[in-house]
Amino acid sequence: MAHRKKRIALLGSTGSIGRGVLDVVAKNRERFEIASLSAWTSLEQLSRQVDVTGAGRAVVGPGGAARLEVPSGVTVDEGAEALEALASDPDVDLVVNAIVGSSGLRPTVAALTAGKRLALANKESLVAAGELVMGLAREGGGELLPVDSEHSSIFRCLRGTPGDEVDSLVLTASGGPLRDRPLEELREAGLDEVLAHPTWEMGEKVTVDSASLANKAMEVIEARWLFDMPFDRIGAVIHRESIVHSLVRLVDGSMLAHLGQPDMRVPIQYALFYPDVPERAFEYCGLAELGALHFEPVDERRYPCFGLILQAGREGGTAPAIAAAADETAVEAFTAGFVGFGDIPRIIERTLRDVPPGAADGLEAILAADAEARSVAGGLTGKPGGVDHN
Numbered sequence: 513m514a515h516r517k518k519r520i521a522l523l524g525s526t527g528s529i530g531r532g533v534l535d536v537v538a539k540n541r542e543r544f545e546i547a548s549l550s551a552w553t554s555l556e557q558l559s560r561q562v563d564v565t566g567a568g569r570a571v572v573g574p575g576g577a578a579r580l581e582v583p584s585g586v587t588v589d590e591g592a593e594a595l596e597a598l599a600s601d602p603d604v605d606l607v608v609n610a611i612v613g614s615s616g617l618r619p620t621v622a623a624l625t626a627g628k629r630l631a632l633a634n635k636e637s638l639v640a641a642g643e644l645v646m647g648l649a650r651e652g653g654g655e656l657l658p659v660d661s662e663h664s665s666i667f668r669c670l671r672g673t674p675g676d677e678v679d680s681l682v683l684t685a686s687g688g689p690l691r692d693r694p695l696e697e698l699r700e701a702g703l704d705e706v707l708a709h710p711t712w713e714m715g716e717k718v719t720v721d722s723a724s725l726a727n728k729a730m731e732v733i734e735a736r737w738l739f740d741m742p743f744d745r746i747g748a749v750i751h752r753e754s755i756v757h758s759l760v761r762l763v764d765g766s767m768l769a770h771l772g773q774p775d776m777r778v779p780i781q782y783a784l785f786y787p788d789v790p791e792r793a794f795e796y797c798g799l800a801e802l803g804a805l806h807f808e809p810v811d812e813r814r815y816p817c818f819g820l821i822l823q824a825g826r827e828g829g830t831a832p833a834i835a836a837a838a839d840e841t842a843v844e845a846f847t848a849g850f851v852g853f854g855d856i857p858r859i860i861e862r863t864l865r866d867v868p869p870g871a872a873d874g875l876e877a878i879l880a881a882d883a884e885a886r887s888v889a890g891g892l893t894g895k896p897g898g899v900d901h902n
């Protein structure tokens with residue numbers, strides 16, 4: 513056998529990215545094996561995944577362990593500490609963090625502290641704790657690989673490009689399902705419309721964030737940390753076909769772009785194989801069939817969340833953690849039917865105003881800001897008892 517199989521801990525296995533990872537693993541069984549899986553509440557789906565992958569270990573949310581049906585010999589644990597143990601398991605070569613929301617932060621910290629190679633799809637880790645996380649990656653000997661399509665594209669463009677040739681980065685955004693809706697009707701957009709993404713198939717949270725462009729603001733903040741690039745050298749542009757996944761602008765006025773089908777399995781596969789080259793090719797996009805690619809500036813009147821979250825990122829400290837927690841709380845309330853789409857930026861703005869940011873010196877300070885923002889934002893949603901978070 514040419515390679516020992518790479519053993520993977522997959523955190524957040526039942527979400528959209530998690531399922532994509534399992535698909536890539538299933539098609540490359542000679543290269544990868546699943547050591548462990550985690551899911552918080554989708555226990556039936558997790559149980560099937562444990563069966564199919566032969567994972568030896570699973571972690572579920574509090575109170576779920578007794579209810580998870582698994583073959584004998586599989587270790588099942590529950591709760592946040594068990595998740596951190598999974599992320600730092602010495603018997604694992606690659607940790608994939610595909611958890612949605614700020615509950616992904618602790619496992620990221622645990623994996624990097626243990627010196628792991630971490631394929632990161634959890635945006636909040638870098639949005640809320642970028643400086644801390646990058647510091648841990650440097651000091652712990654771990655390695656961070658982006659799984660997001662934009663960051664994976666930039667990562668690939670930068671590989672082989674000398675740093676002094678790089679001027680700035682441009683992230684593309686599809687503009688989401690509401691990009692052509694008249695401005696005055698945006699506030700009333702219903703859940704069905706918001707979830708009907710024109711180009712990407714993703715989970716609910718990311719799809720709503722992609723309609724509000726909160727997603728893109730968070731990705732700019734991620735890029736700031738991941739590529740050590742100041743905010744004024746990272747831009748965003750609306751590109752409705754989602755074929756150009758991002759660009760690197762070079763000092764001589766030329767640009768590198770990375771193009772491909774909008775299929776998350778491409779960046780997932782790249783991170784799983786890294787530093788090796790993926791062997792399984794996806795279809796090229798047919799340029800002649802596409803005919804044209806379109807680019808437009810980001811209209812901040814259409815996407816108020818973009819400016820709000822980006823401003824919090826520029827402000828630094830715990831401000832981006834507060835913005836991300838407010839957004840997560842507002843999006844949960846929107847998908848549960850408690851607030852309208854137009855209330856999401858209002859909740860983010862008021863939470864940022866009412867929760868004073870502090871220094872992001874350590875995980876506990878960041879998590880405290882996250883909790884306070886959740887509580888304030890929850891109070892603004894009108895949902896009884898605020899918004900559940902586990």
Ligand code: MG
Pocket residue numbers: 660661662731
């Ligand atoms: Mg993305």
